Amino acid sequence: MKLPPLKIRNLESKFPVIQAGMGVRVGNSRLAAATVLQGGFGTIASVGLGDIEKSKTDFVNESNRFLDEEIRKAREFCAKRSPLGVNAMVALSNYEAIIRQSVVSGADFIISGAGLPIPLPEYVGTADIAIIPVVSSGRALSILLNAWKRKYDRRPDAIIVESPKCGGHLGFTYEEIEKPETRSLEILFREVKDVLVNAGCPNIPVIAAGEIASRNDIEMALKMGYDGVQIGTKFIVAEESGLAPESKEVFVKATPEDVVVIKSPVGLPVRVLKTPLVERVLEGHKEKFGCPYRCLRTCNPHKAPFCIAKALLATWRGDYENGLYMTGCNISSVNKIYPLSDFFKSLEYGIRS
Template sequence: MNLPELKIRHLRAMYPVIQAGMGVRVGNSNLASETIKLGGYGTIASVGLGDIEKSKTDFIQESNRVLIDEIRRARKLTESEGSLGINAMVAMSNYEEINRAAVAEGIDFIISGAGLPISLPEYVENANIALIPVISSGRALNVLLSAWKRKYNRAPDAVIVEGAKCGGHLGFTLKQIEHTDTCSMEILFTEIKEVLKSFGYNVPVLAAEEVASREDIEKFLKMGYDGVQIGTFFIGTEEAGMDIKSKEVYVKARKKDVVIIKSPVGLPVRVLKTPLVERVLAGKKEKFSCPYHCLRTCNPSKVPFCIAKALLATWAGDVENGLYMTGCNVESIKKIIKLETFFDTLK
């Protein structure tokens, strides 16, 4: 099967692949620019970017500053060709500011999830930017699209469907996660398409769950999806922003090491059972003071660990204290590869 190109609003890429904006600092300007050069959509994750000390006094400005630097760096590396976006999590306390900063920088698309991005069109106004919500049910999409239509007369430019086996925070109950057959990617596709049809929208629908090969992409195209978003598998690339010690943790991990815990974000999160997670599962609370209140809903006195610090530890290669978010397909990371090795298989 020849892989089709992927058109979203005014944007296009040679392959139907979006590189997931993975925080903290995994989906950085390196990974995003290389993805774009190889024929996909590149995404910079907007969470946890700022210098931790500077963020203590001015979290918002410091986060904006580094995001702008990252966008400019990616533009330079790609000579301003291709489609560059950000991933913005609704759960963040600087959600509005980070989006406005990216809009002012002329970003091409915004992918937004971890909550319903109801107010996103307000921050984008009339800019020619593709808006791509991340959704895990037809019901949630219906609520979102009704609000966008009523408040802003705005339609989405594509929809990313995150399945229950995907990496990162999950928009499913624990019961659904235990019985993924009740919320399979086939079922979700039908639900999402029905909702889009009821609004009269015909936009690309992208699958985000366990993609690590051309065959996985073809599987979703045959199901009716227009393309995929890839997270976990891309952690195992040279370009991903993470210390090699942490990348090796993913290479060595086995399916049995994958567990679900409750994240300070307020959603279930799929992670590797590393020392921090063992401590959390044993009911222990880490000693920490909240550096900059990055999450809207986090109560530092109640949560067992600081997710910002834990993800920064992963980025820095501190295996003892890091949080290793993953999808179910962690075993697809067999060794660290160049991103090009994967894209070569799509030709």
Template sequence: MKIPSLKIRNLESRFPVIQAGMGVRVGNAELAAATVNSGGFGTIASVGLGDIEKSKTDFVNESNRFLISEIRKAKELCGGKKPVGVNVMVALSNYEEIVRTSVAEKIDFIISGAGLPIPLPEYVADADVALIPVISSGRALEVVVRAWIRKYNRKPDAIIVEGPRCGGHLGFSNEMLDDMESYSLDKLLPEVKEVLKTYDCNVPVLAAGEIASRADIEKMLSLGYDGVQMGTFFITAEEAGLDVKSKEFYIKSTDDDVVVIRSPVGLPVRVLKSPLVERVLKGERERFSCPYRCLRTCNPKKAPFCIAKALLATWSGDTENSLFMTGCNVDALKKIMPIQDFFDTLKD
């Protein structure tokens, strides 16, 4: 099968691959730019940016300052080529500020999930930016599309469908995750396309979850998807922001090390077993004070651990206190390599 290009709004890439955002600091300027230079859509993770100490007293402004720096750096590294975008979690307390800052920096696209991005078009206004909601069911998509049309006369420019085998925060209950086959990507696509047809949205639909090879991409294309979003497989890319000790932790892990726990965000989250996760699974709670207030849905008095602190530990290589978000396909992570090596496998 010839791997097609991908067009979203007025943006186009040689290959139908969006690199997932992946915070904290995994999806950095270097990874996003390398993806664009290799022929995909490059995405900057907007969560957990800024100087750690300064963020304790000025979280919003510090996040904005570093986001601006990352966007400009990514554009410089890819010589102004497009498309460079950001991933913005709805659960973030500074969601509006991040979106508005991204728009002011003339970002090409915004991916938004970890909640329903109902107010996203309001913060974008009439800016020429592609809006890509992340959903896990036709029902969720209908809520988003109906609200966008009614309130803002705006339709999505593409849809990312996250299946139950995705990494990170999941749009499924624990009961649904016990029956993943009933919510697989092939079963989700018809209901998503039906909603798009109902609201006259002729836009690309991308699959996300356990995609790690050309064969996986070809399978999604044969099902009727227009492309894919890939996260876990790019975690160990040379350009990804993690410390090498964390990348090696992923490579040494296997699919048997993958578990689902409850995140402080309030959603199930798929992660690798680690010293921190083992403590969480035993019911231990890490007492902490929260100077950031980065998540609207996090209650520091009840949360089992600080997710910001845990993800920063992953970024810095402190594997004892790290949270390693992952999809189900950890076995596919064999080595640290340039992201270009993967895209080379998609060439004819």
């Protein structure tokens, strides 16, 4: 089977692959640009950017400045090719500023989840930019479609469907996460497609996310009816990702037994490796931290057992004791640090990986 291209609005990639937005600084300008060059959609994660000291007094502007720099750097690395976009989490306190900056800095698309991105069309205005919400159920999609139609007369340009097996934050109950087969990509596809058909927009591309790490997995998603896939965990240890090599090695050495789901300060369950910080949190320990810039609307720093921004920055730096290592279920597909081109070659030539 030859893999088809992925077309979203006026954008097109050779392979039906979106590199997932991965914060903090995992999915940076280098990984996004490398993905574009290899024939996928490259995504810069907008969370946790900026100089930490400067952010303490001017969080919003410092984040914007860094995001602009990331987009410019990525454009330079990939010789101004497309599709290059930004991932923005609704839960962030500077969500609106990130969207407006992405438009000004010339992103081709915005992917937005970790909450329902109801005001997204308002923030992008009339800009020619693809907007792609992330959902985990037909019900969430239905609410979003109705709101966008009523308020802005706008439809999504594509939809990303995240399953309970995904990496990062999860839009599911703990019961659903324990029994992922009840909310499988196959079930979610039928649910989402029904909603699109009923809303009169059956042709909006639908993208599968969760546990996809090989050509075989992509073929399976396409057979279910998806138009493409979003891949996170497999790309964490690409040479081009932003993480310190020490942290990449932690992922490479991890086994499925090391993967747990805990409650995140974001207010959602989050899938992570059982590292020293997570062990402390599971034992009921509360880390000491100050909250200089309130990056999350949904976090109460007086009650949160740890600061997720600080923990993800620790991972980025390679600090195993204090880092939070977000992962998907398919950690066993992460078995060596590799150049991103190896993965895309396996799609081109049909080598099973």
